[in-house]
Amino acid sequence: MSVVTAVDPWAVAATVTDPELPTLTLADLGVLRDVRVEDDGTVVVEITPTYTGCPAMGVMRADLVHALHRAGFGDVEVRTVLAPAWSTDWISDEGRRKLAAGGIAPPGKAPVRAAGPVPLNLGPTRRTASCPVCGSADTEELSEFGATACKALRRCRSCREPFEHVKEI
């Protein structure tokens, strides 16, 4: 099959959305790491999992292949990249804006990853997040775990609305 050069494969892959957060693309999330065309015309796409057990990887892989096939690319290979590990710092500004618009509080700055033992944190979690509904900074954590591995549950003390928060990692 001839190599398609008129369409940028990155632009095609960058339109694929996350199965759990369908307003965000894999590019917005920083899950899409690289798209390149090999000498033989194969499109190689590299993605990295948000969490080790993320069950959405299979759907992401299939969606990427499908989107590139539909754009006219023949051989598509989706590779998993494990290192460096995904960080919420890789979520783009556009991705953060879309999260907030969808009622999900975007993550703050991820903790610094130092070598050596990980210190114990016995106090309440220090995370803060503004309410995506009313904007109040007076919010509390309801649960450290949410409906997907990447989110925690919070509640706004001002407007009382519960909301999800992408936790920093």
Next chain:
Amino acid sequence: MAHEETVYEALDHAHSDEGHWAFGTGFDEPLAGVDTTVPDGVDPAALGEYCLMLGDDALILAQRLTQWVTASPELEEEVAVANVALDHLGQARLLLARAGSVGVLGRSRSLATDSIPDEDALAYFRDADEFRCTALVTAPNGDFAQTMVRLLVASTVRLAVFARLRESRDPVLAAIAAKGVHELAYHRDHAARWLLRLGDGTEESHRRAQAGVDAVWPLLADVFTPTDVERRLTGAGVAVDPASTRDEVHDVLTQVLERATLTAPAWPADAPPRGRLGEHGPELAELLGPLQGLARQHPAATW
């Protein structure tokens, strides 16, 4: 076109020429595209054995934790326990796939085919005596307090190993560890905060938390004793000698128990490895029954 249609169409498209292995997520190879070359001077069989040890600990702890689904004390905690289990299941898939990538498949070898991924063959078609997990994860849950004590201890032990494993000469193990460290620290701190609530709570919650500590502490006996495989791979810069993590684990657990007003039982004397060599009590086979039963009744089933 609706998003869902795209998804299913795409999944179907990805496997248009073969059936789907019915009992796992065969459409998603966890190590697809990852360079699985074994570093120079490393014995692939030993590396695979070591991956089984770490992978089986994660798989069995995940299965134990999911026993709380529909039975947790509150809805948020049910979601929490399921999330923790999912992280462990993810680690197990990667580690068992790594074992398969170097040809360590045990008696499941004849079943690992193009349609059944290695990690599923290892999870579903090995008997209890081929599992390499320790008693710390195979032991029954007990009540919720005991489950949180076990989660605290198991996460602390694993976190100490993974923090060191980030420097492994095997890049696949190093990457799995680097990612796992964040997950495990989150689990450990969650369990530790439960211990504080329960230990420093009511008389009844304190009693149950203390009973959980007393039941779980003896399970540490063989956790810090390296097997020959771990010794050799530690020498090769690939594995972590569990003995090197003992002091760190002891310090963390002591801190939590003190804050939780709980009493640390005597630290158990080192015992020779048992679970790592495939010696388990009947509770592992009982746990594997429901996990493996359906896949074994319909081996190689596809849909």
